[in-house]
Structure formats: C-alpha cells, structure tokens
Amino acid sequence: MEADDRRNGDSTSHNLRASKKPRLAGILTESDIRSEFAHHQTGVARINNGSFGCCPGSVLEAQREWQLRYLRQPDEFYFNGLRPGLLASRTVISDLINADDVEEVSLVDNATTAAAIVLQKVGRCFSEGKYKKEDTVVMFHCAFQSVKKSIQAYVSRVGGSTVEVRLPFPVNSNEEIISAFREGLEKGRANGRTVRLAIIDHITSMPCVLLPVRDLVKICREEGVEQVFVDAAHAIGSVKVDVKEIGADYYVSNLHKWFFCPPSIAFFYCKKRSSESDVHHPVVSHEFGNGLPTESAWIGTRDYSSQLVVPSVMEFVNRFEGGIEGIMNRNHDEAVRMGLMLANAWGTNLGSPPEMCVGMVMIGLPSKLCVESDEDATKLRSYLRGHYSVEVPVYFLGLRDGEEGVKDKGSGLITAYVRISHQIYNKTEDYERLRDAIIELVKDQITCQNLPSM
Numbered sequence: 001m002e003a004d005d006r007r008n009g010d011s012t013s014h015n016l017r018a019s020k021k022p023r024l025a026g027i028l029t030e031s032d033i034r035s036e037f038a039h040h041q042t043g044v045a046r047i048n049n050g051s052f053g054c055c056p057g058s059v060l061e062a063q064r065e066w067q068l069r070y071l072r073q074p075d076e077f078y079f080n081g082l083r084p085g086l087l088a089s090r091t092v093i094s095d096l097i098n099a100d101d102v103e104e105v106s107l108v109d110n111a112t113t114a115a116a117i118v119l120q121k122v123g124r125c126f127s128e129g130k131y132k133k134e135d136t137v138v139m140f141h142c143a144f145q146s147v148k149k150s151i152q153a154y155v156s157r158v159g160g161s162t163v164e165v166r167l168p169f170p171v172n173s174n175e176e177i178i179s180a181f182r183e184g185l186e187k188g189r190a191n192g193r194t195v196r197l198a199i200i201d202h203i204t205s206m207p208c209v210l211l212p213v214r215d216l217v218k219i220c221r222e223e224g225v226e227q228v229f230v231d232a233a234h235a236i237g238s239v240k241v242d243v244k245e246i247g248a249d250y251y252v253s254n255l256h257k258w259f260f261c262p263p264s265i266a267f268f269y270c271k272k273r274s275s276e277s278d279v280h281h282p283v284v285s286h287e288f289g290n291g292l293p294t295e296s297a298w299i300g301t302r303d304y305s306s307q308l309v310v311p312s313v314m315e316f317v318n319r320f321e322g323g324i325e326g327i328m329n330r331n332h333d334e335a336v337r338m339g340l341m342l343a344n345a346w347g348t349n350l351g352s353p354p355e356m357c358v359g360m361v362m363i364g365l366p367s368k369l370c371v372e373s374d375e376d377a378t379k380l381r382s383y384l385r386g387h388y389s390v391e392v393p394v395y396f397l398g399l400r401d402g403e404e405g406v407k408d409k410g411s412g413l414i415t416a417y418v419r420i421s422h423q424i425y426n427k428t429e430d431y432e433r434l435r436d437a438i439i440e441l442v443k444d445q446i447t448c449q450n451l452p453s454m
Contacts, residue, residue, distance in 0.1 A: 028319045037425040045390040045430040049421035053257040062312035066305040089310035093267045098242045106268045106296040107307045111233040112146040114252035114268040116282045118229045123154035133159035136188040139199035163188045170351045174212040195225045202232035208360040217247045238358040265306045331359030335422035338431040347409025367412025376448035388437040393419045
C-alpha cells in the first residue's frame with residue numbers, strides 16, 4: 001500500500017494544505033533531534049510514545065512564553081491574547097484536516113472530553129424521549145475504557161443499549177473488520193431498534209490496528225445509522241486526516257500524542273449540521289450557549305498554553321525533511337522494520353500486516369512467557385520497566401471458545417503482544433534492548449508465574 005493510502009483507510013490522495021506553507025530555514029538534523037528531546041530521561045528504552053506522546057524543547061519554550069505572558073499580566077492575556085491565540089491554533093488545525101470552516105473545530109483537553117460531549121448529547125436525547133428505550137450505540141469491543149465509562153454514565157442509565165463488535169485480532173485484512181462491523185450493525189437493529197450512534201476508532205489503541213474508517217463510515221450511512229463519532233486519539237501526526245473524505249459527524253484526535261504538542265490538547269471536529277446548540281462542553285462556564293468553539297475557549301481560569309502552541313508545533317514539523325508527511329512515513333516504516341526484527345528474533349508474528357500499522361506495531365510474545373491474564377501482562381510490563389528500563393505496553397489476548405489463535409515457532413499458543421511505538425527520537429538500540437530482554441527471560445525459563453521480585 002502506498003504511504004498516502006494510510007490516511008483515511010482508503011486509497012484517496014490529498015495533500016495537506018498546511019504543508020504548502022513556507023518552510024523554516026534549517027532542516028532538522030539527527031543532532032537537532034537529540035537536542036530537542038534532551039529532557040527525556042536517559043537510559044530508558046522509551047518505545048511507548050503512543051500512550052503519552054512527546055514534546056520537543058523548542059515547543060516547550062514557546063509554551064513557557066505563553067505561560068509567562070499570562071503570569072505577567074493576566075488581564076491583558078485574557079482580553080487581548082487568549083482568543084486570538086486559540087483562533088490561530090484552530091485555523092492551523094482546520095487547514096490540516098481539510099475542514100470547511102474553522103467554526104467546525106474546537107479545542108478540548110483530550111479525546112475523553114470529546115466522547116463526553118457526544119455521549120451527553122445522546123443521553124439527553126434518551127432522557128427527552130427523542131430516542132426509544134433500547135435504541136443502540138455500536139462500537140468495537142476494544143474502544144478506549146473512558147468511552148465505555150461515558151456510555152455507562154450518560155447513555156445506559158437512561159435506557160440506551162450497547163452493541164460491542166469484536167475486533168478480529170490478529171487481523172489480516174480490512175475485509176475481516178468490515179464484515180464484523182456489518183454484523184454488529186445488524187445486531188444493533190435487531191427487534192426494531194435504531195442505531196443512534198456508531199463509535200469508530202481510526203486507530204485502535206490495544207490492540208493497535210489502523211481501521212478502514214472511511215469505508216466503515218460509508219457503511220453507517222448506507223445502513224441508516226443516525227450519527228457517527230470517530231475516536232481518532234492516535235490519528236493526527238500518524239496518518240493523514242481529511243474529515244470531509246472520512247464523512248463522520250464528529251471526529252476527535254489528541255495533538256499531544258503524535259503531533260508534538262505538550263499535554264493536553266485535542267481537536268474536536270463537528271460537521272456543520274452537527275454543530276447545533278445541543279452540543280456543549282461538559283464544563284459549563286459563562287460562555288454556555290455561544291457555540292462549542294467558544295464554550296471550549298473558556299472553561300474557567302486554567303493553563304491554556306498547550307492549546308496556544310499549535311503554530312509553533314507546525315514550525316517544528318516543517319523543519320523535518322518532508323514535513324509532517326515525512327515524519328509519518330518515517331515512523332511507520334521504522335515501526336514496521338523494528339516489529340519484523342522482533343518477530344523474527346522471537347519466532348512470532350505481527351498483529352496486522354504493515355499496511356494496517358502506523359507508528360505503532362503489535363508483535364507476538366513467545367508462548368514460553370506464559371502470559372495468561374491481564375494481570376500477567378501488567379506484571380511483565382512492570383518487570384521490563386524495572387529490570388531492563390524498557391517502557392512498552394503488553395496486551396493479553398484472551399481467546400474465546402472455538403478460536404484457534406496463532407502459534408509461535410515452538411508451536412506454543414501466542415497469548416500476548418507488545419505494542420511498540422516509533423517516534424523521531426527513537427533509535428534501533430531501544431528495540432534491541434527489548435529484543436534481548438525477552439530472549440533472556442525465555443532462556444532463563446522465567447515466566448509470568450515466577451517473575452523475580454525487584
């Protein structure tokens with residue numbers, strides 16, 4: 001699959017408008033990159049960018065300037081600096097994601113906040129009798145836990161029901177995902193119910209898979225799903241995002257994961273016809289009722305600096321060879337290369353083919369580690385951190401009855417995967433340390449049942 005194909009889960013190509021802006025003088029060198037991330041703790045194989053992201057030193061300096069501007073003269077900052085600064089950030093994002101109007105873009109803390117906004121709206125529709133009891137929300141079973149909790153808090157308690165679609169994993173093709181999703185929509189419509197909302201991940205978290213999001217949204221339209229919310233927490237900076245081509249009503253992505261912003265910031269896109277007065281920020285301030293972008297721009301006294309540095313982030317990424325597209329391609333290619341190296345060394349597999357990977361890749365762990373539960377996965381992750389200074393998530397794959405699973409070269413059943421990330425600061429040695437740690441554990445016959453205490 002070509003690099004451009006990874007953007008919306010299809011093969012449509014579109015150039016980022018932001019990448020056409022004049023490039024700052026001075027392409028980033030490897031030395032520059034090391035300097036930008038010199039604040040990272042030394043001696044740690046930090047191959048988990050997907051969880052918390054990273055922020056270069058030059059952007060941290062820009063953030064500090066915004067913080068000092070507020071501290072020097074808060075009134076001047078509030079009346080003359082905050083709103084124009086936020087608008088500048090929203091404008092950059094609007095161009096980047098190909099939105100029709102900057103008023104479709106709001107800045108919020110994270111994808112969890114956006115999920116609360118959408119699901120509060122759905123909950124109100126149940127409470128007000130606009131939806132029938134037992135009408136459904138359809139989502140993948142691996143949706144982020146905070147999304148499930150928001151459904152529990154705002155939808156289930158007022159009569160809504162949920163259908164969870166089991167994501168095939170390991171997965172070999174988009175067709176497997178599409179087939180499972182169609183079955184989920186059919187269950188959602190059973191007994192005369194209406195699917196009021198579909199929640200679709202652009203890139204799932206654990207396990208990590210790039211989904212054919214445009215195809216799934218199109219199926220929702222064909223099947224009469226009322227609204228579609230794309231939870232794309234990992235997307236911006238990992239894949240190209242064109243919200244018009246994707247076609248969802250709502251789309252959210254964190255900018256502190258793969259787009260180099262300091263924590264925490266996400267953009268939340270609401271298609272114009274969805275951006276009505278019944279979509280509100282969950283923190284109610286004196287701006288309530290003035291539209292979501294305005295409500296989100298002031299939720300009380302707090303540090304807004306992470307939302308104000310987006311133009312500085314664009315300056316940083318445009319110093320990289322190829323800009324943000326060059327970064328995305330490098331991270332994808334290096335993550336796949338390192339994933340294949342690990343799979344070959346351990347005699348295991350990748351959780352999905354390279355074209356369904358991004359800057360994160362799932363690699364099967366040797367069966368001799370005996371990972372038999374989520375608790376075992378957490379213990380192994382902690383041991384790798386404490387004993388080997390390797391930071392990497394471990395995913396336990398619980399097989400259902402009748403599922404055969406995948407076997408490693410020793411003919412044992414693979415029950416767990418690591419999720420590696422690649423960001424521009426990573427080196428091959430980071431992944432070699434993980435490789436050697438797992439090989440040593442297997443050689444010493446250490447399993448999750450007899451991990452030494454640290």
